[in-house]
Amino acid sequence: MPAIHKLPEVLINQIAAGEVVERPASVLKELLENSLDAGSRAIEVALAQGGVKQLRITDDGCGIDRDDLALALERHATSKIASLEDLEAVGTMGFRGEALAAIASVARTKITSRATGAAHAWRVTEREREPAPAALNGGTVVEVEDLYYNTPARRKFLKSESTEFGHCDDVFHRIALARPDVGFQLAHNGRVSLRLAAGDAERRVREILGDDFMANCRTVQAESGSLSLTGFAALPAYARANRDAQFFYVNGRFVRDKLIQHALREAYADILHGARHPAFVLFLDLDPAGVDVNVHPAKTEVRFREGRAIHQFVFHGLTRALAAPVQAASLMHSPADPAGYSGPTEQIRLAVEEPGLPRQLSSWHADNVETRADFRPTSFPVGNRAPFNPAALEQLAPRTSGPALPQTPDNASAPLGYAVGQIHGVYVLAQNAHGLVLVDMHAAHERILYEQLKHVLDGNPGVQRLLIPAVFNASKIELATAEEHADTLTRMGFDVAAAGPNELAARSVPALLGRANVAELLRALLAELRDFPASEVIAARRNELLATMACHGAVRANRQLTLPEMNALLRDMEATERADQCNHGRPTWTQLSMTDLDKLFMRGQ
Template sequence: MPAIHKLPEVLINQIAAGEVVERPASVLKELMENSLDAGSRAVEVQLTQGGIKQLRISDDGCGIDQGDLGLALERHATSKIASLEDLEAVGTMGFRGEALAAIASVARTQITSRTPDAAHAWRVTERAREPVPAALNGGTVIEVEDLYYNTPARRKFLKSDATEFGHCDDVFRRVALARPDVGFQLSHNGRLTLRLAAGDAERRVREILGDEFMTHSRRVEVDAGAMRLSGFAALPAYARANRDAQFFYVNGRFVRDKLIQHALRQAYADILHGARHPAFVLFLDMDPAGVDVNVHPAKTEVRFREGRAIHQFVFHGLTRALASPLQHVTPVAEAAEIPYYTGPTEQGRMAVEEPRQNNWPQRSLEEQGDFRGSAAGFPENSGNFRPATFSRPASSGAVSHAMLQSLAARGSAGSLPAQADPTRAAPLGYALGQIHGVYVLAQNESGLVLVDMHAAHERILYEQLKHVLEGAPSVQRLLIPAVFNASKIELATAEEHADTLNRMGFDVAPAGPHELAVRSVPALLGRANVSELLRALLAELRDFPATEVIAARRNELLATMACHGAVRANRQLTLPEMNALLRDMEATERADQCNHGRPTWTQLSMSDLDKLFMRGQ
């Protein structure tokens, strides 16, 4: 073996650069974050050939003193931290003092800077570390040219100019989203690409993600002591095929953390199809001492010291924001001005009818073998149609049928009375009629509302079924305990979380040095593969504060029951039944989407209708 020797400083820097500087976008990220740490109010980025040939960034920040300029290009030289206590509570974007040294080791680098009290600016390069006088009004200008000029093997891994510019553009937008109070400008090959004026968060999000995102988004504002979650979360109607519209920031730093990703996925689980990805711009502000940002070279991963609390805070905060029923509908200001509800009149206007009595089949579900007629809130109708037949879900069990029967017994209790309360706001308005037995037409103050009655009723039933199952789960004892091999980690997790498992309906105990025995499971999951289910459950209990495996399995079953129980197409509804559906939608969480992520209703404003008929043009 060769003798141990110390590596040259240049080689050390180039090794470090391989971790920090992957491509021009990595350089841009580090330099933009330095500009923000300097208190800049305006940042200008100029790129040539995707940033490979040249990357120039200028700001109006505090600048760098003449005596510090030479140190700025040295490894582990920084003004951000000075002790371990500072490192454990980092409040700036940069702190390691590695980025500029790494960049200077693989590219021709020049820094020009001037502090407010300096007579003139000073300049250093990667070769000449002694500052020389230069011309600059204020702030700092950093120029990086010929990236990887001295390491041809690394340069071959760079893509085309257009591809590298695309990555730079993504980084530019990510940084700009976090600081709406700062103005940004991006140019490529001498042409202005994007200019963002300083403003508020909503304006910045609209400028970067567009009007469509804002139209389909809900504002998130949640506070809990020292933690705050804010931003915008898009509804499933804006779901994407990829994750290109997902932005999550911790104390202004863009991160991709598996704990956070899990909380976000679970918040959307009930309203988004599994193959689609949600869109959001969310900011988590917390005590810097509660998060460790020194775990990844690019600082895109973090570790939370109270991961369970963070997970629950993000999950519940986003869930509440998405669950707010019909938040974006303009409420009716003066019900007396509504022309579509008048009650019976001599002019013959369409009136709200008296709700009829329920005509539910008298035979029990067990006698019928299926669920005939209509589901909760929709009594059997006496029109010229055939009642839908709802097959019994194979794994629902008698308890589930009892719940459906209980819901069905409610009948049309939610229907409007013959004379509606004229002071009651109705965001979805009042029904006018049906289109081909599929869509309900309603009129509200804004214009025309179209409702997919099956999708809407499916969501209502699903939320009702979940409400029925709240509280302690029903438990099914196993005649023969399910015994399976378990690893040391699984045995330890089962022992540590024994109380949690018991509250979920699982009776789990060691059956040997390498075995676990399951003596009871939740009744709804009685037909599930016990060993597979418990392994997945233990795996999540190790990583996340509260497992969602049981809830996910239960919700899959309830979604199937709700889909089969919802009113079907070609079902002719009376006006009271349609209005009952609209009122239930207004009171139901997540009523904007069905269980599969499809929208349940849409609004056509009067201006939209006027455009269709060219009124006023």
């Protein structure tokens, strides 16, 4: 066994560099964060050969004093914290004092900086640590060249130039999204690829993620005490095959946190199905003392001191934004309530083949427009096929000498407008203030029934006693979790207790899940309760059943509707949460503006 000895400083730095400097993108991230901590308002990035040959960052921040510049390349040297109390409430992007030292140990590094009020600039390099006079108007310039030139084994792990530039581009976008108040410019091999002027959050998100994202997203804004959640969350129609459009920030820092990811996933669970991934740009702000950012050298992982509260805040804040009915979150910004509409006028009975469930589960809000005496609410017999009544068109048509389309009571008063007809018994056509609205009537009715089923059962899960308790093997941690969360399990409809040193027994389960595999269900539930503040396992299983029931109960294709029935459907959509998507995450309606229609017929050209 060789004798224990102290490693040389150069090797120590190179080992540390392995944690901080994975590739050029890692260098770019650290240097951009330093520029932001310096109060920069404009930052320019220039890369050569994907950042491997050269990476140059120029900012207009406060600069570095001469005496501080001499320490900038030393390990564990920083101006951002000085005590344990500072570390426990970090408010800056950087704080570890390792990045510049790690970079300088594996690349040719040069820092030129001129502090505010200084007579001139000073420069240091990874070899010449004594500052030398230099020319610079203000701010700081950091140049990193020949990454891993002295560790060829590490350089072999780098990918192609285009791949490394792609990673740098991703980092640039993440940081630019977090700071819309700062101007950014990115150039590669002498060519500017992106220039972003300082502005507001919406403009920055539009510039980076595009108009398509902004046209398919909801604004998120929630506050509770010192917690704040803001940003934009895309609707399921914009769902992606990967996670490349997911940006979550904690106090301006891009993070990938297990707790947060779970809360976001659960918020989308009821509207996004399959293998698709949601898109969002969300900012969580809280007291820096409430989050530990000193978890990993890369600083993309955090630990919350009140994880349960954070989880619930993010989950409910995003859920409320996504669940807003059409009339509250319409992309057309129409008034909230249709003229003369006063809520539900009658309920339609829907037979549900499930014991113990209420039968009155569907409420289509019929139009009751006072200004039109001939516009009456009509019941919607779900199970019967009613013939289309062409007389309804005549009743709503204006009294003119020639043929004309029916006029609606007030298109501007309802986001989805008023019906004018139906196509092949599948789609409802409506006219609103902006043009034409197309509605998939089965998908829309399916969502309405589904939300009503959930509302009926909320707060009353129903309990089914088991004639023979379900006994299954359980680990020590499962036994402890069941004991710790006994009250939560009871509220969910479970009666669970230890049946031995390695067994659990369930004596009751939620009524809707009476036929489920109790052991499998409880194991999943206990695992969820152990890691997260509130389990969505039961709600997810219950909702799967309700979604199936709603699908079977919804109006089928080829069902001819009268105009009052179509308008009743539109009004219900406007008052129903998540009515923009069916239970499978597909859109229920789409808008064609007058401009869109004019383009189809080349009007004005």
